[in-house]
Amino acid sequence: MSLHIESTDEALEELKKQRTKTLAAAISVSFLGVALMGLLLYLVHIIAAIPEDPPMVAYATQEGDNPDIDTPEVTQTTQRPSSSSAAAQVKVIAAVASADVAVVNPDIDVEIPTEELSTGIDIGDGFGIGTGDGDGGGIPGILSKRCDLNDRMKRITENGGTPQCEEAVVKSLRWLKKQQNGNGSWGDGQFKASMTGITLLAYLAHCETPLSEEFGENVLKGISFLVDLGMKNPVISEQPGLKEVCYDHAVATYALCEAYTFCKQMDIPSISNLERVVVKAVDRILDAQCPNGGWAYSYNNRINPNIDLSVTGWNVQALKAAEHGGIKPTKGEIRTALRKAAMYCRKNVMPDGKFSYKENGENPRSSLVGVGVLSLQMTGNGSDSAARKGLDWIKNNVKTLEWGKGSGTENVKSNLYMHYYCVQAAMNRGGDVWASYNKAFRDAVLGGQKPDGSFSNNDTGYAECLSGKSKNIYRQCLATLMLETYYRFLPGTGEGTKNS
Structure with missing residues (x-):
C-alpha cells in the first residue's frame, strides 16, 4: 500500500523535517561506530602490551615419575619446499584419457621442482651403507639420491668418481637431445622402442623428468612415444613380429616402469595411459617366461634353442623395475618370476666364473659375466x-679398460655391453671389486667422449642388427649409464656400496 503525498506547502515542509531527522540519525550512528572502533583498537593495544607468560617446556620423565600425567602424541610434518623458480614451467600430459591410444590431453602448467625437491622425498637410506654382498634387497634412495645436485656430487666423489663424470653426463644428455626424432623416439630402423627406452633410462638416471627445465619436453615425448606403441600393439615395439622383440619390449618396459615410479613418488602429474601400458607390458613379460626361468627370442615361452642369458638379463631388469614401482600385474607374481629367473642364471655359470650364453655351459662368454651377476643380484x-x-672373475680379469682397443665379443677392454653390466655388478658388491673396476672404466670412458658430447665409435660389442644411428644411440647411452652408476642403481639392484 503506497501513500500519495500532495504537493502542498505543508506536505513539503513535513517532508523536509523528515529528511532532517533521517540525516541526524545517520550522523549519530556514524559517530557511534567510530567510537566503538576506537575503543576496540584501544583494547587490542592494551592486550598486546601485556607480557606473555614464559613458554612451558615439558621434558620426558623417567619411568615411574608422575604416572598420572598423560603425554600428548606429537606428529612431525615434513613440508616439501616449493620451487624457487615459479616462472620456469613445462607442459605435462594429464592422465584423464581412457582411449586405446596415447591421448595428449589439454596442457597443464606445472612448476619445475628445484634441486631441493629431494628433501621432501623419503624413499631410502641412500648409498654407502651396504654390507658389500650386493644382495638386491631394495632400492636405496633411488630418487632423492640422484635428484639433489649437491648429494649427487657427494656420491660421485665418495664412490671414486670426479666432477668430470657429472660434466660428461650433462654433455651426453645434451647430445642425445639433438638426436630425438620428431615423434619422440630415438634411433632408426626396427628398434626405435628399445633405443627410446635406453635413452629415457639415461635421462631418468640423472633425475630428468617431464618437469625438468632443460630436458623435460624430450623426456615427455619419449615416454608418450612408448605409451602410444604399447596401446596400439601387443608389445612395445613398432615391429611386434620381429624375433628380437624380446629386447625391444623389455628395454622399453624397463624405462616406462622407472618413469612410472618417478611420477608416483615425486607427485608428477600422470601421463595418459602410462600405468595401463606398464601393467600390460609386465604381463607380457611374465607370460613369455619359459619353464626353465629364462626368456627366448620371439617371446616363445616354450623350452627351445633360442633361450639365452642376454635376453633374460633385460627382462629381469624390467621386472625388477616393475616390482620397485609397485606394479600389480594380472598374469602372475613378479617375485615368483624373479625366483625362476635366478634358477636359470645359476645354470649358466662356469667353474672359472664366466657365464654361458645358454644354460649348461653352452658358449661361455666374458661379455655375459656381468649379465649373470647383475641378474642374480636383482633377484x-x-x-x-x-x-x-x-665377481671374482670380474676382479681378476678386468685390469684395464682402453677405449676402442681390440675387437670381438671376447674383448674385455672395449665391449660396452659387457661393461654396462659389470660396472653395476661391481658397484653393488662394493669393496675391492668396485675399487679395482672403477679405476678400469672411469678415465677410459671419460677419454672416449668427444667435444660435442658424443662418444667415439671404435668400440665393440654392439648388436649386429642395429643400424648406424641406433648404434650411436646405443653406445652413447651405455657409456652415459656407466658414468651415472655412482649415484644411480637400477631398481632394487643392491644395498649400497662399501668403499674399501
Missing part, C-alpha cells in the same frame, strides 16, 4: 656361489 641372490664366482 635377491647376490651372495650365491654363482654370483661370487662371477
Whole structure:
C-alpha cells in the first residue's frame, strides 16, 4: 500500500523535517561506530602490551615419575619446499584419457621442482651403507639420491668418481637431445622402442623428468612415444613380429616402469595411459617366461634353442623395475618370476666364473659375466656361489679398460655391453671389486667422449642388427649409464656400496 503525498506547502515542509531527522540519525550512528572502533583498537593495544607468560617446556620423565600425567602424541610434518623458480614451467600430459591410444590431453602448467625437491622425498637410506654382498634387497634412495645436485656430487666423489663424470653426463644428455626424432623416439630402423627406452633410462638416471627445465619436453615425448606403441600393439615395439622383440619390449618396459615410479613418488602429474601400458607390458613379460626361468627370442615361452642369458638379463631388469614401482600385474607374481629367473642364471655359470650364453655351459662368454651377476643380484641372490664366482672373475680379469682397443665379443677392454653390466655388478658388491673396476672404466670412458658430447665409435660389442644411428644411440647411452652408476642403481639392484 503506497501513500500519495500532495504537493502542498505543508506536505513539503513535513517532508523536509523528515529528511532532517533521517540525516541526524545517520550522523549519530556514524559517530557511534567510530567510537566503538576506537575503543576496540584501544583494547587490542592494551592486550598486546601485556607480557606473555614464559613458554612451558615439558621434558620426558623417567619411568615411574608422575604416572598420572598423560603425554600428548606429537606428529612431525615434513613440508616439501616449493620451487624457487615459479616462472620456469613445462607442459605435462594429464592422465584423464581412457582411449586405446596415447591421448595428449589439454596442457597443464606445472612448476619445475628445484634441486631441493629431494628433501621432501623419503624413499631410502641412500648409498654407502651396504654390507658389500650386493644382495638386491631394495632400492636405496633411488630418487632423492640422484635428484639433489649437491648429494649427487657427494656420491660421485665418495664412490671414486670426479666432477668430470657429472660434466660428461650433462654433455651426453645434451647430445642425445639433438638426436630425438620428431615423434619422440630415438634411433632408426626396427628398434626405435628399445633405443627410446635406453635413452629415457639415461635421462631418468640423472633425475630428468617431464618437469625438468632443460630436458623435460624430450623426456615427455619419449615416454608418450612408448605409451602410444604399447596401446596400439601387443608389445612395445613398432615391429611386434620381429624375433628380437624380446629386447625391444623389455628395454622399453624397463624405462616406462622407472618413469612410472618417478611420477608416483615425486607427485608428477600422470601421463595418459602410462600405468595401463606398464601393467600390460609386465604381463607380457611374465607370460613369455619359459619353464626353465629364462626368456627366448620371439617371446616363445616354450623350452627351445633360442633361450639365452642376454635376453633374460633385460627382462629381469624390467621386472625388477616393475616390482620397485609397485606394479600389480594380472598374469602372475613378479617375485615368483624373479625366483625362476635366478634358477636359470645359476645354470649358466662356469667353474672359472664366466657365464654361458645358454644354460649348461653352452658358449661361455666374458661379455655375459656381468649379465649373470647383475641378474642374480636383482633377484635377491647376490651372495650365491654363482654370483661370487662371477665377481671374482670380474676382479681378476678386468685390469684395464682402453677405449676402442681390440675387437670381438671376447674383448674385455672395449665391449660396452659387457661393461654396462659389470660396472653395476661391481658397484653393488662394493669393496675391492668396485675399487679395482672403477679405476678400469672411469678415465677410459671419460677419454672416449668427444667435444660435442658424443662418444667415439671404435668400440665393440654392439648388436649386429642395429643400424648406424641406433648404434650411436646405443653406445652413447651405455657409456652415459656407466658414468651415472655412482649415484644411480637400477631398481632394487643392491644395498649400497662399501668403499674399501
